[in-house]
Amino acid sequence: MQSTVRIHVTVNGADRDVDVAANTTLLDFLRDDLQLTGTKECCDLGECGACTVLIDGRSVNSCLVLAAEADAGDITTIEGLETDGLLNALQDAFLAKGAVQCGFCIPAQVMAAQYLLQRIPHPTDTEVREGLSGNLCRCGGYVQICEAVMAAADAGR
Amino acid sequence: MQPFDYARPATLSEALQLLDRSGPEACLLAGGTDVVVALRNRTLRPKLVVDLKRVDELRPAISEEAGWLTIAATTVIADINDDHRIRTRFRALVDAGATVGSDQIRNRATLTGNICHASPAADTAPALLAYGAVVNVAGSQGTRRVNLSDFFIGPGNTVLRQGELVSSISLPLSSERRGATFARITRRRGVDLATVSLCCIVEASGRTTFAYGAVGPKPFVVVDDSGVLADPGAGADAKDEALRRVLTHASPISDVRGSREYREAMLHVMSRRALQTSIERLAAA
Numbered sequence: 001m002q003s004t005v006r007i008h009v010t011v012n013g014a015d016r017d018v019d020v021a022a023n024t025t026l027l028d029f030l031r032d033d034l035q036l037t038g039t040k041e042c043c044d045l046g047e048c049g050a051c052t053v054l055i056d057g058r059s060v061n062s063c064l065v066l067a068a069e070a071d072a073g074d075i076t077t078i079e080g081l082e083t084d085g086l087l088n089a090l091q092d093a094f095l096a097k098g099a100v101q102c103g104f105c106i107p108a109q110v111m112a113a114q115y116l117l118q119r120i121p122h123p124t125d126t127e128v129r130e131g132l133s134g135n136l137c138r139c140g141g142y143v144q145i146c147e148a149v150m151a152a153a154d155a156g157r
Numbered sequence: 158m159q160p161f162d163y164a165r166p167a168t169l170s171e172a173l174q175l176l177d178r179s180g181p182e183a184c185l186l187a188g189g190t191d192v193v194v195a196l197r198n199r200t201l202r203p204k205l206v207v208d209l210k211r212v213d214e215l216r217p218a219i220s221e222e223a224g225w226l227t228i229a230a231t232t233v234i235a236d237i238n239d240d241h242r243i244r245t246r247f248r249a250l251v252d253a254g255a256t257v258g259s260d261q262i263r264n265r266a267t268l269t270g271n272i273c274h275a276s277p278a279a280d281t282a283p284a285l286l287a288y289g290a291v292v293n294v295a296g297s298q299g300t301r302r303v304n305l306s307d308f309f310i311g312p313g314n315t316v317l318r319q320g321e322l323v324s325s326i327s328l329p330l331s332s333e334r335r336g337a338t339f340a341r342i343t344r345r346r347g348v349d350l351a352t353v354s355l356c357c358i359v360e361a362s363g364r365t366t367f368a369y370g371a372v373g374p375k376p377f378v379v380v381d382d383s384g385v386l387a388d389p390g391a392g393a394d395a396k397d398e399a400l401r402r403v404l405t406h407a408s409p410i411s412d413v414r415g416s417r418e419y420r421e422a423m424l425h426v427m428s429r430r431a432l433q434t435s436i437e438r439l440a441a442a
Contacts, residue, residue: 003160023159025193049259060261068165
């Protein structure tokens with residue numbers, strides 16, 4: 001029973017042993033302690049999806065996870081998708097399809113899509129919409145976002 | 158978020174001891190999709206948060222034993238939806254689970270948490286009620302089994318006593334042929350609470366079970382043994398009359414998601430359609 005918790009996490013491939021306050025969310029830990037600001041804070045309710053990251057390969061809203069709960073977890077944020085400075089196929093597809101308008105929701109849209117394509121490598125249009133239904137885009141760029149996900153899936157064929 | 162202590166017990170007895178020692182100052186954490194929101198907006202102000210995810214007895218598991226399928230307390234909804242036994246035997250529960258939040262929510266949220274939160278609109282409650290779910294409760298004084306239909310008291314309130322927690326939820330494995338349907342209306346598809354939700358099960362014996370969410374202070378179940386509802390040959394008027402009797406148990410209110418009148422109208426339409434689908438599914442079973 002403690003107000004500070006020692007956690008061991010892997011973030012984008014790097015091992016970290018750190019003390020976190022019990023009342024810190026994974027989102028705040030990533031943004032404020034690790035300066036990984038690609039993951040966004042928005043509704044803080046689990047409705048907008050802007051804080052989506054992967055824990056052990058599964059998409060979660062990091063605003064609804066305490067950093068303490070992430071102990072022993074393998075965490076991937078948007079910063080972890082590139083390889084040697086090169087974007088992955090999904091990120092490339094977002095650029096190619098013009099799916100980025102203001103850009104605020106995009107890191108999380110990409111992470112949600114990354115999870116979707118892991119589960120369903122060749123989704124139908126309906127499955128893409130369902131898979132991204134937890135991520136809001138207030139610019140309304142959904143058509144291009146869905147096209148980008150489909151294009152990335154096609155590129156993987 | 159206000160400060161609190163965090164504990165991660167490894168066994169059920171350790172968790173129950175913490176609950177006994179801290180009393181109402183402790184709050185249980187499973188998936189966190191409701192609890193962390195409440196911690197942030199301060200509707201919950203615990204001194205201690207007890208994380209149940211490392212409790213050995215509560216680890217994610219779906220097991221079959223002596224005619225029951227039992228879902229351990231920390232099993233997330235995504236895993237329930239993917240389980241082939243649940244997909245084949247409890248289709249309406251999967252259809253209901255698929256409407257909970259988003260992928261991100263379903264990867265964290267637990268079925269047990271959805272029930273313990275005791276929202277009148279809990280998406281999984283109608284299907285669990287209609288399938289006859291039993292809630293397995295553990296406390297330092299021992300364990301007890303509570304029918305889910307007796308578990309809810311009102312919004313946010315259950316029969317759980319201080320120091321108790323839900324260790325698992327069990328579903329009876331019926332051998333009877335049946336057709337089951339889950340139906341739900343919302344303002345927006347994805348990440349919205351139900352305006353009306355229901356589950357309808359028609360059994361080969363002629364028994365019809367309806368369970369409803371978001372149309373009363375708690376989810377509830379109604380059984381019709383008259384056989385009229387299940388009878389594919391019964392007239393529309395006779396069925397509507399029987400449905401009206403079922404729906405006398407509903408007491409919807411007006412809120413941001415819909416007016417009382419709208420909910421009453423939708424209740425009848427949705428019930429009629431779900432009944433028809435269940436009859437067709439029974440015939441195909």
